[in-house]
Amino acid sequence: MQNHDSTHLHAHLDGDAQHAHFNEHRSQAALAVALAMTLGFAVVEVVAGFMANSLALISDAGHMVTDAAALGLALMAQLIAKRRPSARYSFGFGRAEALAAFVNGLAMLVVVGWIVVEAVQRFSAPVPVQGRMVLIVAAIGLAVNVLVAWSLSRDKDSMNARAALVHVLGDLLGSVAALIAGGVIMATGWMQIDPILSLLVSLLILKSTVGVLRESFHHLMEGVPDSADYAQIGADLADVPGVLSVHDLHVWEMSPGQPALIGHLEINDLQEWPQILHKLKAMLLSKHGIDHITLQAEPRGKC
Numbered sequence: 001m002q003n004h005d006s007t008h009l010h011a012h013l014d015g016d017a018q019h020a021h022f023n024e025h026r027s028q029a030a031l032a033v034a035l036a037m038t039l040g041f042a043v044v045e046v047v048a049g050f051m052a053n054s055l056a057l058i059s060d061a062g063h064m065v066t067d068a069a070a071l072g073l074a075l076m077a078q079l080i081a082k083r084r085p086s087a088r089y090s091f092g093f094g095r096a097e098a099l100a101a102f103v104n105g106l107a108m109l110v111v112v113g114w115i116v117v118e119a120v121q122r123f124s125a126p127v128p129v130q131g132r133m134v135l136i137v138a139a140i141g142l143a144v145n146v147l148v149a150w151s152l153s154r155d156k157d158s159m160n161a162r163a164a165l166v167h168v169l170g171d172l173l174g175s176v177a178a179l180i181a182g183g184v185i186m187a188t189g190w191m192q193i194d195p196i197l198s199l200l201v202s203l204l205i206l207k208s209t210v211g212v213l214r215e216s217f218h219h220l221m222e223g224v225p226d227s228a229d230y231a232q233i234g235a236d237l238a239d240v241p242g243v244l245s246v247h248d249l250h251v252w253e254m255s256p257g258q259p260a261l262i263g264h265l266e267i268n269d270l271q272e273w274p275q276i277l278h279k280l281k282a283m284l285l286s287k288h289g290i291d292h293i294t295l296q297a298e299p300r301g302k303c
Contacts, residue, residue: 034148034168035071041144042068048137052130055122056181059115059198060141060174076100098219105213108170112202112209119195119202126191135182142175166212170205177201222252225259233261233288240283242267242276244300251290260292266300273297 042064049058080096149172152165177197184193224230228251237246249263261284267276277295284290 030151031071031075034151035068035075037144037148038064038071038168038171039068041141045137045141048133052133052137053127054129054134054178054181054194055115055118056174056178056194056198057134057137059118059201060138060171060178064141064171095220098216101212102216102220105166105209105216108166108205108209109213112206115198115202119198122195123192129181129185129191129194131182131185133182134178135186138175138178138182142172142179145172145175166205166208169208170201173201173204219253222250224251225253228259228288228290233284233290236283236287237263237265237280240276240279242269242272243280244268254292258292259288259290260294261290262294264296264298267297268300270297270299 042061045057045061045064049061080093083093145168149165149168152168177200181194181197184190218226230249230251233251234246234249237243237249243265245266247264247266249261251259251261254260265276265280267273276297280295281291281293284293
């Protein structure tokens with residue numbers, strides 16, 4: 001009876017690309033620590049925000065709650081991304097990171113929209129805010145966010161960690177705004193500072209969120225990596241001795257930071273293909289950093 005186990009089909013033999021379908025060096029420790037700290041303080045800030053009746057503090061609390069969900073998604077995505085390819089998902093699960101980053105970006109847009117609506121309403125109908133409580137809680141929140149942001153910023157290669165970092169930086173800005181709002185209210189009693197700073201922070205967060213959405217959408221749509229020049233890659237392939245033409249060329253990322261290439265090449269003599277392929281692989285790796293390569297040779301006149 002034939003063995004239908006597909007494990008051997010995903011193996012990388014000599015001459016194959018020696019990459020994983022996910023980034024093996026990314027650690028989940030930073031995300032796990034960030035999640036624990038964010039979730040713990042979110043509970044404190046939600047309660048304090050409503051007690052102080054501060055939109056700036058409530059906004060920051062909303063960010064913290066959203067961040068906890070975002071970090072949970074990011075952690076789950078990295079764990080899923082480490083799963084090996086299967087018979088159903090032959091490319092593996094590396095895109096789980098980009099998917100989580102995209103969902104996180106959409107969630108942040110919803111939070112920003114809610115803050116803007118609340119702030120506009122408070123301009124016409126100011127409410128009393130307990131400045132001292134806002135000041136104390138915001139100071140603690142700022143310290144927590146600085147620690148979380150520092151932890152996440154060390155993982156510079158992960159799109160998912162950067163998306164989570166956007167949430168945390170938004171919270172950090174929210175804490176600064178709440179801190180300023182609390183100080184101004186205590187010193188002057190001017191309640192409008194609360195919604196004004198909330199709107200300012202929302203605009204800053206919006207800019208970062210759009211960047212994350214654009215990057216994750218590009219990856220999910222299998223766009224050419226920003227580090228790759230599609231036209232130059234095609235020209236370099238055509239310049240290799242023995243290659244007559246290049247067509248049906250595709251360049252994308254298996255997972256963030258792992259570029260891949262497939263294409264068809266017209267050559268004079270198929271017997272020369274092993275030597276030509278060796279030159280092509282060496283060129284693509286040295287000039288463009290691509291080692292996951294699938295090229296099909298076709299004789300002259302058959303393209």
